[in-house]
Amino acid sequence: MFRDLLKDWVREIFASFEAGTNNAGGSILTDPLGSWSPELYGFIIGVMQNVVMPVAFVLLALFFVLALYRATLKVDGAGGGSLFSVQVVFKTLIKLALCIAVVELSLDIMTAIFDVSAHLIQGMQGLNAEYRISSVAYTETMQSIDRMTVGQQIGMLINVAIIRIAIWILFGLVNIVIIIRFLEIYIRLALAPIALATLAEEETSSIGKNYFKSFAAVCLHGVLILLMLMFFPLIINAELIKIHGAGYLYVLVMYAVLLVIGVFSTNKLAKSICNAH
Secondary structure, eight states: OHHHHHHHHHHHHHHHHHHHHHTSSTTGGGOOTTTSSHHHHHHHHHHIIIIIHHHHHHHHHHHHHHHHHHHHHHHHHTTOOHHHHHHHHHHHHHHHHHHHHHHHTHHHHHHHHHHHHHHHHHHHHHHHTTOOOOSHHHHHHHHHHHHSOHHHHHHHHHHHHHHHHHHHHHHHHHHHHHHHHHHHHHHHHHTHHHHHHGGGSTTTHHHHHHHHHHHHHHHHHHHHHHHHHHHHHHHHHHHGGGOOTTHHHHHHHHHHHHHHHHHHHHHHHHHHHHTOO
């Protein structure tokens, strides 16, 4: 009885670790922007279109008035001239039209940035199928269980129970990081029109530019999480081939801890790569 229960728990531990590394956190990283949480996504789009978008257009109107005022001062300072005046006003109108288009298409622009990261993730997951955790240590562990006495099986059962809980908590933390990434994407998506409206004014354009970089960093965060998850089967295959028996389970926990530390560091790394603040 103890042997069968012990084998079942070891099998679950191995399967959970393989799912967390080889399958890269399940399907959540590859979910389309609107399908991860359709209800929340619909609410975010409603906030963007009905609350944030009108404010963005008010800002554009203020920036346009300010731009026309500066254009008038520029024309007066240059001594007037109909051709010069038309050029200045025309450039101002073109800039306004472009900014209006950017604000109106803010959802499409942000979705396109997200789709680039999703494409990278899907491509890497296709390669990930070629790299699986070696079954050598798992087989050795199962064989060692068959050779144990009842007392040894009870002792190992207690140890495996602790390891099972530890791995469950650690991979739960990884999933929390992935979920927080999606929530951050939704929040940034809702406020995108206001941030992009600042591109119309030279003094505030840095806000919109940094918003683009920050959103790209959040999307890239998912790519780096996947890379971190894909590293571990390769590392484990190289390091654990020498380990036999129950020792494999403890090394799984050690690598799971390192996995969590690595996943938590990917957010900072993504911002560094995109030069986002």
